[in-house]
Amino acid sequence: MNRLLPGRGTLGRSGAVRSRTEGGIVRTPSRLLVVLAVVATVATGCSSSPTSSGTSSTTAGSSPAGAAGNSPGITATSVTVGQVDDISAPVAGLFKGAEDGTQAYFDYVNANGGINGRKLVLDASDSAFQGGTVTSATSRQIAGDFALVGGFSLLDSSEQALIDAAHMPDVGYPLSPQLAGDPNVYSPLPSTSNDYPIGFMQYLKQQYPQAVKHVGILWANATASTQAAEVAFERALKAEGFVIAYDRGFTPFESSFLPDVLAMKSAGVQLFFSTQMPDSYAATLAKEMQQQSFHPLNVEGAAYSNQFVSLAGGAADGVYIEQQYALYLGQDASVVPAVTTFDHWVKHADAGATFEIETLYGWASAELFAQALKAAGAHPTRASLVAALGQVTSFDAGGLIPTENPSANIPASCWLLAQVEGGSIVRVSPTPASGFVCSPGGRLPASGWQPEHR
Numbered sequence: 001m002n003r004l005l006p007g008r009g010t011l012g013r014s015g016a017v018r019s020r021t022e023g024g025i026v027r028t029p030s031r032l033l034v035v036l037a038v039v040a041t042v043a044t045g046c047s048s049s050p051t052s053s054g055t056s057s058t059t060a061g062s063s064p065a066g067a068a069g070n071s072p073g074i075t076a077t078s079v080t081v082g083q084v085d086d087i088s089a090p091v092a093g094l095f096k097g098a099e100d101g102t103q104a105y106f107d108y109v110n111a112n113g114g115i116n117g118r119k120l121v122l123d124a125s126d127s128a129f130q131g132g133t134v135t136s137a138t139s140r141q142i143a144g145d146f147a148l149v150g151g152f153s154l155l156d157s158s159e160q161a162l163i164d165a166a167h168m169p170d171v172g173y174p175l176s177p178q179l180a181g182d183p184n185v186y187s188p189l190p191s192t193s194n195d196y197p198i199g200f201m202q203y204l205k206q207q208y209p210q211a212v213k214h215v216g217i218l219w220a221n222a223t224a225s226t227q228a229a230e231v232a233f234e235r236a237l238k239a240e241g242f243v244i245a246y247d248r249g250f251t252p253f254e255s256s257f258l259p260d261v262l263a264m265k266s267a268g269v270q271l272f273f274s275t276q277m278p279d280s281y282a283a284t285l286a287k288e289m290q291q292q293s294f295h296p297l298n299v300e301g302a303a304y305s306n307q308f309v310s311l312a313g314g315a316a317d318g319v320y321i322e323q324q325y326a327l328y329l330g331q332d333a334s335v336v337p338a339v340t341t342f343d344h345w346v347k348h349a350d351a352g353a354t355f356e357i358e359t360l361y362g363w364a365s366a367e368l369f370a371q372a373l374k375a376a377g378a379h380p381t382r383a384s385l386v387a388a389l390g391q392v393t394s395f396d397a398g399g400l401i402p403t404e405n406p407s408a409n410i411p412a413s414c415w416l417l418a419q420v421e422g423g424s425i426v427r428v429s430p431t432p433a434s435g436f437v438c439s440p441g442g443r444l445p446a447s448g449w450q451p452e453h454r
Contacts, residue, residue, distance in 0.1 A: 071381040073146030079373065079380070080121040081149040082141025083172075084159070089129035097354060098152035099124050101362025104349040105370070108341065115373045116380075120366075127153045134158040142166045147385060150365040152358050169386050171369040173361040181409065186372075186389045188364035189324075189401060190409040196236040199439035200322050200415045203430065204299075205240055208271060211297055213243045216269035218260060218285070220276035221249025233275055236444045245269055250281070257285045258292075265294045272296040279303050282319075283311035290315040305329070309423055316420040320428075323416055324436075326400050328360055331418075331425055335434035338398030364397040368406060371395070402436045413442035 073080040083102060085095045099122070106120040114120060123145050125137035138159045141148060148163070148170040157176035162168070163184050170185045180191035205212050215237065219230045227249070234244060245267045248260060264272065274282060282303040289295065299320045300308075306329060309316050326332045326339060333339045342363055346353045353359060368389075373380060375388035389407065396403045402414035414436035419428045430437055 071146055071383075071385075072142075072144050074380065075118075077117070078119045078121050079115065080123050080145050081147045081369065082138070082145035083122060083124045083149055083151040084127050084134050084137045084141070084153050084156070085124065085151060086129050086153045086155070087126040089127075090154075093354075095152040095356075095358050096350075097356035097359035098150055098362040100346055100350045100353045101359035101364075102150035102366045103362075104342070104345040104359075105363045105366035107349055108345040109366075109370055115370055116378050120370065122149075127155060129155065131155045131158045135162065138162050142168050146380075147171060147369065147382065149369045150362040152361065167382070167386075169382055169389065171372070171389070172365045184386075186368065186392070186406045187409070188368045188395060188397060188404060188406060189361070190404055190406060190411045196232045196444045197324075197413050197415065197442060198236050198240060198444045199413055199437065199442035200417070201236060201240045201242070202439070202442070203417075203437070204271070204297075205242070208297060211270035212241065214268050214270040215242050215244045216246035216260075216264040216267070216272045216296065217244060217248070218257065218272075218274045218277060219247075219249050220252070222252060222276075226276055230275060233273075239444055242271075250277075254281075255284070256288065257281075258288050261285070261288045261292050261294055264296070265292060270296050272298050273301065274299075274303075275301050277302055279305040279308035280311060283308050283316065286312040286315040286319060304418070304425065309420060309425065312420075314423075317422065319420045321418045321420070321425065323418070324402060324412075324414060325357075325360060326416070327418060327425060327427065328400055329355060329425075332427075332434070336399040338400050341398070342400060360400060364401060367397050368392065368395055399434065402438060412436075412438060414438040 083099065085098050087094060087096050087099070103122050103124075106122055109115060110119045123141060125133075125141070127134045127137065134153055134155045135158045138148070139162055142162055148159075148168060149172060151159075151170075151172050152175070154175055156174050156179055159170070160176070160179050160182060163170055163182065167184060170179075170182070171187075172185070173187050173189055174180045174182070174185055174191070177191075179185055180187070217230075217234070219233075220226045230249065234247070237244065246260070246264045246269055250257070274285065277285070277300065279302065282300050286298070289298070295318075297320070298318065299322055301322060303319065304321050304323055304327070312319075326336050328339050328342055330339065330343055333343070342360070343355075346355065346359055346363070372385055372388035372392060375391065376384040391407060393405050393407045394403055395406050402412035404410075404412050416436050417428055417431045418425050427433065
Protein backbone atom coordinates (compact mmCIF):
# COMPACT_ATOMS: atom_id res chain seq x y z
CA MET A 1 0.00 0.00 0.00
CA ASN A 2 1.62 3.15 -1.15
CA ARG A 3 0.81 6.79 -1.21
CA LEU A 4 2.95 8.69 -3.63
CA LEU A 5 4.96 11.79 -4.12
CA PRO A 6 5.23 13.11 -7.68
CA GLY A 7 7.71 11.47 -9.95
CA ARG A 8 8.14 11.33 -13.69
CA GLY A 9 9.24 8.82 -16.23
CA THR A 10 8.73 7.53 -19.72
CA LEU A 11 5.57 5.64 -20.44
CA GLY A 12 5.17 2.93 -23.05
CA ARG A 13 4.17 -0.67 -23.27
CA SER A 14 7.39 -2.49 -24.09
CA GLY A 15 9.02 -4.96 -21.76
CA ALA A 16 12.20 -2.92 -21.56
CA VAL A 17 13.17 -1.36 -18.26
CA ARG A 18 12.46 2.35 -18.45
CA SER A 19 14.93 5.12 -17.70
CA ARG A 20 13.33 7.43 -15.15
CA THR A 21 14.22 9.90 -12.47
CA GLU A 22 13.91 8.76 -8.90
CA GLY A 23 10.96 9.91 -6.84
CA GLY A 24 9.74 9.61 -3.28
CA ILE A 25 6.95 7.65 -1.74
CA VAL A 26 4.70 7.68 1.26
CA ARG A 27 2.11 5.03 1.92
CA THR A 28 -1.42 4.77 0.56
CA PRO A 29 -3.97 2.07 -0.20
CA SER A 30 -3.10 0.30 -3.45
CA ARG A 31 -6.74 0.19 -4.60
CA LEU A 32 -6.63 3.97 -4.83
CA LEU A 33 -4.20 3.90 -7.72
CA VAL A 34 -6.64 2.25 -10.06
CA VAL A 35 -9.17 4.88 -9.04
CA LEU A 36 -6.61 7.56 -9.87
CA ALA A 37 -6.34 6.05 -13.33
CA VAL A 38 -10.08 6.39 -13.77
CA VAL A 39 -9.93 9.95 -12.46
CA ALA A 40 -7.26 10.74 -15.02
CA THR A 41 -9.60 9.71 -17.82
CA VAL A 42 -12.84 11.14 -16.46
CA ALA A 43 -13.60 14.85 -16.29
CA THR A 44 -12.48 15.90 -12.85
CA GLY A 45 -14.85 18.82 -12.70
CA CYS A 46 -17.76 16.71 -11.52
CA SER A 47 -20.97 18.69 -11.39
CA SER A 48 -22.52 16.74 -8.56
CA SER A 49 -23.83 18.85 -5.74
CA PRO A 50 -22.81 18.16 -2.14
CA THR A 51 -24.79 15.35 -0.58
CA SER A 52 -24.99 13.70 2.77
CA SER A 53 -23.40 10.28 2.95
CA GLY A 54 -26.11 8.96 5.21
CA THR A 55 -24.73 9.20 8.73
CA SER A 56 -24.39 12.94 9.12
CA SER A 57 -25.12 14.26 12.56
CA THR A 58 -27.66 16.98 13.22
CA THR A 59 -25.81 18.05 16.35
CA ALA A 60 -22.68 19.36 14.63
CA GLY A 61 -23.24 22.95 15.64
CA SER A 62 -24.08 22.31 19.29
CA SER A 63 -22.90 24.88 21.78
CA PRO A 64 -20.17 23.53 24.02
CA ALA A 65 -20.98 22.93 27.64
CA GLY A 66 -19.09 25.20 29.99
CA ALA A 67 -17.66 22.29 31.91
CA ALA A 68 -16.18 20.92 28.71
CA GLY A 69 -14.12 23.98 27.84
CA ASN A 70 -14.50 26.31 24.89
CA SER A 71 -13.96 23.94 21.98
CA PRO A 72 -16.84 23.38 19.51
CA GLY A 73 -18.57 20.04 19.18
CA ILE A 74 -18.61 19.24 22.90
CA THR A 75 -21.72 18.91 25.03
CA ALA A 76 -22.24 17.32 28.41
CA THR A 77 -23.31 14.09 26.67
CA SER A 78 -21.64 13.99 23.25
CA VAL A 79 -18.54 14.71 21.19
CA THR A 80 -19.15 15.42 17.50
CA VAL A 81 -16.37 15.09 14.94
CA GLY A 82 -16.25 15.85 11.23
CA GLN A 83 -15.24 13.78 8.24
CA VAL A 84 -15.15 14.39 4.47
CA ASP A 85 -15.06 11.43 2.04
CA ASP A 86 -15.29 10.89 -1.71
CA ILE A 87 -18.46 8.84 -1.94
CA SER A 88 -20.76 9.80 -4.83
CA ALA A 89 -17.86 10.64 -7.19
CA PRO A 90 -15.52 10.08 -8.99
CA VAL A 91 -16.75 6.49 -8.58
CA ALA A 92 -20.00 5.74 -6.78
CA GLY A 93 -19.36 4.47 -3.26
CA LEU A 94 -15.62 4.99 -3.64
CA PHE A 95 -14.52 5.65 -0.05
CA LYS A 96 -17.71 4.70 1.77
CA GLY A 97 -15.52 2.27 3.69
CA ALA A 98 -13.83 5.11 5.57
CA GLU A 99 -17.19 6.27 6.88
CA ASP A 100 -18.24 2.69 7.67
CA GLY A 101 -15.06 2.03 9.66
CA THR A 102 -15.24 5.26 11.64
CA GLN A 103 -18.93 4.86 12.42
CA ALA A 104 -18.39 1.22 13.36
CA TYR A 105 -15.77 2.07 15.97
CA PHE A 106 -17.94 4.87 17.35
CA ASP A 107 -20.88 2.44 17.61
CA TYR A 108 -18.63 0.00 19.47
CA VAL A 109 -17.47 2.68 21.92
CA ASN A 110 -20.97 4.05 22.43
CA ALA A 111 -22.33 0.57 23.17
CA ASN A 112 -19.77 0.40 25.96
CA GLY A 113 -20.63 3.75 27.57
CA GLY A 114 -18.82 6.25 25.36
CA ILE A 115 -15.72 8.20 26.35
CA ASN A 116 -15.74 9.83 29.78
CA GLY A 117 -19.55 9.66 29.73
CA ARG A 118 -19.99 11.16 26.25
CA LYS A 119 -21.24 9.47 23.09
CA LEU A 120 -19.19 9.84 19.91
CA VAL A 121 -21.09 11.35 16.98
CA LEU A 122 -19.90 11.36 13.36
CA ASP A 123 -20.73 14.35 11.17
CA ALA A 124 -19.85 12.92 7.75
CA SER A 125 -19.99 14.75 4.43
CA ASP A 126 -19.65 13.59 0.85
CA SER A 127 -17.11 15.62 -1.15
CA ALA A 128 -18.83 14.70 -4.45
CA PHE A 129 -15.24 14.94 -5.73
CA GLN A 130 -15.38 18.74 -5.67
CA GLY A 131 -12.54 20.73 -4.14
CA GLY A 132 -14.97 23.51 -3.25
CA THR A 133 -17.21 21.05 -1.43
CA VAL A 134 -14.26 19.72 0.54
CA THR A 135 -13.40 23.29 1.54
CA SER A 136 -16.94 24.28 2.51
CA ALA A 137 -17.59 21.06 4.42
CA THR A 138 -14.29 21.35 6.28
CA SER A 139 -14.99 24.99 7.12
CA ARG A 140 -18.36 24.04 8.59
CA GLN A 141 -16.83 21.19 10.56
CA ILE A 142 -14.03 23.35 11.94
CA ALA A 143 -16.65 25.84 13.14
CA GLY A 144 -18.95 23.27 14.72
CA ASP A 145 -17.12 20.01 15.39
CA PHE A 146 -14.46 19.05 17.91
CA ALA A 147 -11.96 17.44 15.49
CA LEU A 148 -11.67 15.80 12.09
CA VAL A 149 -11.53 12.00 12.22
CA GLY A 150 -11.16 9.32 9.56
CA GLY A 151 -11.74 11.37 6.42
CA PHE A 152 -10.71 9.94 3.05
CA SER A 153 -10.62 12.16 -0.03
CA LEU A 154 -8.45 12.46 -3.11
CA LEU A 155 -8.88 16.21 -2.66
CA ASP A 156 -7.89 16.41 1.00
CA SER A 157 -5.17 18.97 0.18
CA SER A 158 -8.07 21.44 -0.06
CA GLU A 159 -8.41 21.13 3.72
CA GLN A 160 -4.86 22.00 4.62
CA ALA A 161 -4.98 25.81 4.75
CA LEU A 162 -8.16 25.66 6.85
CA ILE A 163 -6.76 23.07 9.21
CA ASP A 164 -3.54 25.00 9.68
CA ALA A 165 -5.27 28.34 10.26
CA ALA A 166 -7.53 26.85 12.93
CA HIS A 167 -4.96 24.41 14.36
CA MET A 168 -7.70 21.83 13.89
CA PRO A 169 -6.72 18.35 15.09
CA ASP A 170 -7.08 15.92 12.19
CA VAL A 171 -6.88 12.22 13.05
CA GLY A 172 -6.84 10.20 9.86
CA TYR A 173 -4.98 8.86 6.90
CA PRO A 174 -4.26 11.76 4.52
CA LEU A 175 -3.83 11.04 0.83
CA SER A 176 -2.00 14.20 -0.25
CA PRO A 177 1.74 14.26 0.53
CA GLN A 178 1.46 17.83 1.82
CA LEU A 179 -1.14 16.91 4.41
CA ALA A 180 0.73 13.75 5.39
CA GLY A 181 3.48 15.84 6.99
CA ASP A 182 1.22 18.51 8.45
CA PRO A 183 1.78 19.12 12.18
CA ASN A 184 -1.97 19.14 12.84
CA VAL A 185 -2.45 15.65 11.38
CA TYR A 186 -2.07 12.50 13.48
CA SER A 187 -2.28 9.26 11.55
CA PRO A 188 -2.72 5.72 12.87
CA LEU A 189 -0.46 4.68 9.97
CA PRO A 190 2.10 7.49 9.69
CA SER A 191 3.61 8.50 6.38
CA THR A 192 7.17 9.47 5.65
CA SER A 193 8.44 10.83 2.39
CA ASN A 194 11.25 9.58 0.20
CA ASP A 195 11.88 6.20 1.80
CA TYR A 196 10.86 2.64 1.09
CA PRO A 197 10.51 -0.43 3.37
CA ILE A 198 13.02 -3.11 2.40
CA GLY A 199 12.61 -5.85 5.02
CA PHE A 200 10.56 -8.07 2.74
CA MET A 201 13.05 -7.62 -0.09
CA GLN A 202 15.87 -8.71 2.20
CA TYR A 203 13.89 -11.81 3.15
CA LEU A 204 13.34 -12.75 -0.50
CA LYS A 205 17.01 -12.23 -1.31
CA GLN A 206 17.99 -14.57 1.52
CA GLN A 207 15.45 -17.26 0.64
CA TYR A 208 15.60 -17.08 -3.16
CA PRO A 209 19.07 -15.84 -4.15
CA GLN A 210 18.73 -17.02 -7.75
CA ALA A 211 15.15 -15.90 -8.32
CA VAL A 212 15.95 -12.29 -7.35
CA LYS A 213 18.28 -12.15 -10.36
CA HIS A 214 15.35 -12.77 -12.72
CA VAL A 215 12.54 -10.40 -11.74
CA GLY A 216 9.41 -9.46 -13.67
CA ILE A 217 7.12 -6.56 -12.72
CA LEU A 218 3.72 -5.31 -13.83
CA TRP A 219 2.65 -2.01 -12.30
CA ALA A 220 -0.27 0.42 -12.60
CA ASN A 221 0.74 3.11 -15.10
CA ALA A 222 -2.07 5.49 -14.22
CA THR A 223 -0.65 8.84 -13.13
CA ALA A 224 2.61 10.58 -12.36
CA SER A 225 2.11 9.38 -8.80
CA THR A 226 1.92 5.72 -9.76
CA GLN A 227 5.05 6.18 -11.83
CA ALA A 228 6.79 7.72 -8.82
CA ALA A 229 5.76 4.74 -6.69
CA GLU A 230 7.29 2.36 -9.18
CA VAL A 231 10.48 4.41 -9.30
CA ALA A 232 10.83 4.10 -5.53
CA PHE A 233 9.99 0.39 -5.56
CA GLU A 234 12.47 -0.46 -8.29
CA ARG A 235 15.12 1.75 -6.74
CA ALA A 236 14.82 -0.30 -3.54
CA LEU A 237 14.90 -3.58 -5.47
CA LYS A 238 18.10 -2.58 -7.27
CA ALA A 239 19.70 -1.37 -4.05
CA GLU A 240 19.12 -4.86 -2.63
CA GLY A 241 20.68 -6.54 -5.65
CA PHE A 242 17.54 -7.60 -7.55
CA VAL A 243 17.88 -7.75 -11.34
CA ILE A 244 14.81 -6.74 -13.34
CA ALA A 245 14.34 -8.75 -16.53
CA TYR A 246 10.86 -7.55 -17.46
CA ASP A 247 9.04 -4.36 -16.49
CA ARG A 248 5.83 -2.85 -17.86
CA GLY A 249 3.21 -0.42 -16.71
CA PHE A 250 -0.35 -1.54 -17.44
CA THR A 251 -3.35 0.72 -17.98
CA PRO A 252 -6.67 0.44 -16.16
CA PHE A 253 -8.46 -0.67 -19.33
CA GLU A 254 -6.55 -3.84 -20.18
CA SER A 255 -8.39 -7.15 -20.14
CA SER A 256 -5.52 -9.57 -20.76
CA PHE A 257 -1.88 -9.93 -19.73
CA LEU A 258 -1.10 -12.87 -22.00
CA PRO A 259 1.63 -11.01 -23.97
CA ASP A 260 3.34 -10.20 -20.66
CA VAL A 261 3.11 -13.80 -19.50
CA LEU A 262 4.68 -15.06 -22.74
CA ALA A 263 7.40 -12.41 -22.65
CA MET A 264 8.28 -13.10 -19.02
CA LYS A 265 8.36 -16.83 -19.62
CA SER A 266 10.72 -16.26 -22.56
CA ALA A 267 12.90 -13.93 -20.47
CA GLY A 268 13.30 -16.55 -17.76
CA VAL A 269 11.51 -14.60 -15.03
CA GLN A 270 11.59 -16.53 -11.74
CA LEU A 271 10.20 -13.90 -9.32
CA PHE A 272 7.16 -11.82 -10.25
CA PHE A 273 5.78 -8.70 -8.55
CA SER A 274 2.58 -6.88 -9.36
CA THR A 275 2.32 -3.47 -7.79
CA GLN A 276 -0.95 -1.55 -7.49
CA MET A 277 -2.84 -4.30 -9.37
CA PRO A 278 -6.50 -4.68 -8.38
CA ASP A 279 -7.81 -8.09 -7.43
CA SER A 280 -9.79 -8.68 -10.64
CA TYR A 281 -6.71 -7.97 -12.77
CA ALA A 282 -4.58 -10.20 -10.54
CA ALA A 283 -7.10 -13.01 -11.01
CA THR A 284 -6.92 -12.70 -14.79
CA LEU A 285 -3.14 -12.73 -14.67
CA ALA A 286 -3.03 -15.81 -12.41
CA LYS A 287 -5.28 -17.72 -14.83
CA GLU A 288 -3.14 -16.78 -17.82
CA MET A 289 0.02 -17.83 -16.01
CA GLN A 290 -1.57 -21.19 -15.21
CA GLN A 291 -2.71 -21.66 -18.83
CA GLN A 292 0.83 -21.09 -20.07
CA SER A 293 2.44 -23.33 -17.43
CA PHE A 294 4.36 -20.32 -16.17
CA HIS A 295 4.97 -20.65 -12.44
CA PRO A 296 7.33 -18.00 -11.04
CA LEU A 297 7.31 -17.07 -7.38
CA ASN A 298 4.27 -14.79 -7.60
CA VAL A 299 4.01 -11.95 -5.06
CA GLU A 300 0.88 -9.79 -5.21
CA GLY A 301 0.76 -6.49 -3.36
CA ALA A 302 -2.96 -5.76 -3.62
CA ALA A 303 -4.77 -9.07 -3.92
CA TYR A 304 -5.95 -9.43 -0.32
CA SER A 305 -9.64 -9.92 -0.95
CA ASN A 306 -12.16 -12.70 -1.10
CA GLN A 307 -12.90 -11.59 -4.65
CA PHE A 308 -9.39 -12.43 -5.87
CA VAL A 309 -9.67 -16.00 -4.62
CA SER A 310 -13.16 -16.54 -6.03
CA LEU A 311 -12.32 -15.04 -9.43
CA ALA A 312 -8.99 -16.82 -9.88
CA GLY A 313 -10.16 -20.19 -8.60
CA GLY A 314 -7.44 -22.81 -8.52
CA ALA A 315 -5.04 -20.46 -10.36
CA ALA A 316 -4.77 -18.42 -7.16
CA ASP A 317 -3.27 -21.29 -5.18
CA GLY A 318 0.33 -20.62 -4.31
CA VAL A 319 0.14 -16.87 -4.86
CA TYR A 320 1.84 -14.88 -2.10
CA ILE A 321 0.35 -11.68 -0.67
CA GLU A 322 2.57 -9.19 1.17
CA GLN A 323 0.92 -6.43 3.19
CA GLN A 324 1.21 -4.20 6.26
CA TYR A 325 -2.00 -5.07 8.15
CA ALA A 326 -3.60 -8.13 9.69
CA LEU A 327 -5.82 -10.53 7.76
CA TYR A 328 -8.87 -8.58 8.82
CA LEU A 329 -11.42 -10.35 6.60
CA GLY A 330 -11.68 -12.98 9.33
CA GLN A 331 -8.67 -15.21 8.76
CA ASP A 332 -6.85 -13.76 11.77
CA ALA A 333 -9.84 -13.83 14.12
CA SER A 334 -8.42 -16.65 16.24
CA VAL A 335 -5.10 -14.90 16.87
CA VAL A 336 -6.05 -11.21 16.68
CA PRO A 337 -9.24 -10.69 18.73
CA ALA A 338 -9.66 -7.20 17.28
CA VAL A 339 -10.51 -8.80 13.93
CA THR A 340 -13.73 -10.24 15.34
CA THR A 341 -14.65 -6.94 16.95
CA PHE A 342 -13.88 -5.04 13.75
CA ASP A 343 -15.88 -7.39 11.51
CA HIS A 344 -18.89 -7.44 13.84
CA TRP A 345 -19.20 -3.69 14.27
CA VAL A 346 -18.56 -2.85 10.62
CA LYS A 347 -21.46 -5.11 9.67
CA HIS A 348 -23.50 -3.43 12.41
CA ALA A 349 -22.77 0.00 10.95
CA ASP A 350 -23.41 -1.07 7.35
CA ALA A 351 -24.91 -4.43 6.51
CA GLY A 352 -23.67 -4.00 2.94
CA ALA A 353 -20.11 -3.06 3.87
CA THR A 354 -17.49 -4.25 1.38
CA PHE A 355 -14.59 -4.15 3.86
CA GLU A 356 -12.28 -2.22 1.55
CA ILE A 357 -8.99 -1.21 3.13
CA GLU A 358 -10.37 2.30 3.77
CA THR A 359 -12.71 0.67 6.29
CA LEU A 360 -9.71 -0.41 8.34
CA TYR A 361 -8.21 3.08 8.10
CA GLY A 362 -11.46 4.65 9.32
CA TRP A 363 -11.66 2.22 12.25
CA ALA A 364 -8.02 2.75 13.25
CA SER A 365 -8.37 6.54 13.01
CA ALA A 366 -11.46 6.44 15.22
CA GLU A 367 -9.67 4.25 17.74
CA LEU A 368 -6.66 6.58 17.89
CA PHE A 369 -8.98 9.55 18.41
CA ALA A 370 -10.94 7.77 21.15
CA GLN A 371 -7.75 6.83 22.96
CA ALA A 372 -6.55 10.43 22.95
CA LEU A 373 -9.98 11.80 23.89
CA LYS A 374 -10.09 9.56 26.93
CA ALA A 375 -6.65 10.79 27.97
CA ALA A 376 -7.76 14.40 27.46
CA GLY A 377 -9.95 14.07 30.56
CA ALA A 378 -13.45 14.95 31.66
CA HIS A 379 -13.29 18.49 30.26
CA PRO A 380 -11.59 18.08 26.88
CA THR A 381 -10.57 20.89 24.60
CA ARG A 382 -8.90 20.77 21.22
CA ALA A 383 -5.67 21.77 22.92
CA SER A 384 -5.89 18.94 25.45
CA LEU A 385 -6.75 16.50 22.64
CA VAL A 386 -3.64 17.56 20.72
CA ALA A 387 -1.56 17.20 23.88
CA ALA A 388 -2.91 13.68 24.36
CA LEU A 389 -2.26 12.76 20.72
CA GLY A 390 1.29 13.98 21.20
CA GLN A 391 1.75 11.32 23.86
CA VAL A 392 0.69 8.39 21.68
CA THR A 393 4.03 6.94 20.67
CA SER A 394 2.83 3.35 20.33
CA PHE A 395 -0.40 2.38 18.59
CA ASP A 396 -1.49 -0.84 16.85
CA ALA A 397 -5.33 -0.76 16.80
CA GLY A 398 -5.46 -3.95 18.83
CA GLY A 399 -3.12 -5.76 16.47
CA LEU A 400 -4.88 -4.84 13.24
CA ILE A 401 -1.80 -2.86 12.18
CA PRO A 402 1.88 -2.92 13.22
CA THR A 403 2.95 -0.81 16.20
CA GLU A 404 3.23 2.73 14.86
CA ASN A 405 4.30 6.10 16.33
CA PRO A 406 1.57 8.64 15.49
CA SER A 407 3.05 11.32 17.77
CA ALA A 408 6.33 11.59 15.86
CA ASN A 409 4.83 10.52 12.51
CA ILE A 410 7.23 7.58 12.28
CA PRO A 411 5.95 4.44 10.52
CA ALA A 412 6.75 0.86 11.41
CA SER A 413 8.97 -1.21 9.15
CA CYS A 414 6.79 -4.30 9.37
CA TRP A 415 5.12 -6.70 6.99
CA LEU A 416 3.07 -9.84 6.82
CA LEU A 417 3.32 -12.65 4.27
CA ALA A 418 0.24 -14.67 3.38
CA GLN A 419 -0.44 -17.26 0.71
CA VAL A 420 -3.47 -18.69 -1.03
CA GLU A 421 -3.78 -22.35 -0.07
CA GLY A 422 -6.75 -24.44 -1.18
CA GLY A 423 -8.88 -21.37 -1.77
CA SER A 424 -8.06 -19.76 1.59
CA ILE A 425 -5.66 -16.94 2.47
CA VAL A 426 -3.38 -17.96 5.35
CA ARG A 427 -0.29 -16.64 7.11
CA VAL A 428 2.92 -18.35 6.07
CA SER A 429 6.54 -18.34 7.22
CA PRO A 430 8.32 -16.21 8.28
CA THR A 431 5.20 -14.42 9.51
CA PRO A 432 4.39 -15.29 13.14
CA ALA A 433 1.02 -16.72 14.15
CA SER A 434 0.01 -13.22 15.18
CA GLY A 435 1.66 -9.89 14.59
CA PHE A 436 4.16 -8.98 11.90
CA VAL A 437 7.74 -9.38 10.79
CA CYS A 438 9.44 -6.14 11.84
CA SER A 439 12.88 -4.85 10.89
CA PRO A 440 13.91 -1.73 12.86
CA GLY A 441 15.44 0.72 10.45
CA GLY A 442 14.45 -1.48 7.55
CA ARG A 443 13.71 1.35 5.15
CA LEU A 444 15.76 2.66 2.24
CA PRO A 445 16.06 6.45 2.57
CA ALA A 446 16.40 8.68 -0.44
CA SER A 447 19.32 11.09 -0.58
CA GLY A 448 18.87 13.85 1.96
CA TRP A 449 15.88 12.21 3.70
CA GLN A 450 15.32 12.92 7.37
CA PRO A 451 12.66 11.51 9.72
CA GLU A 452 9.60 13.77 9.96
CA HIS A 453 9.60 14.53 13.67
CA ARG A 454 7.13 17.12 14.90
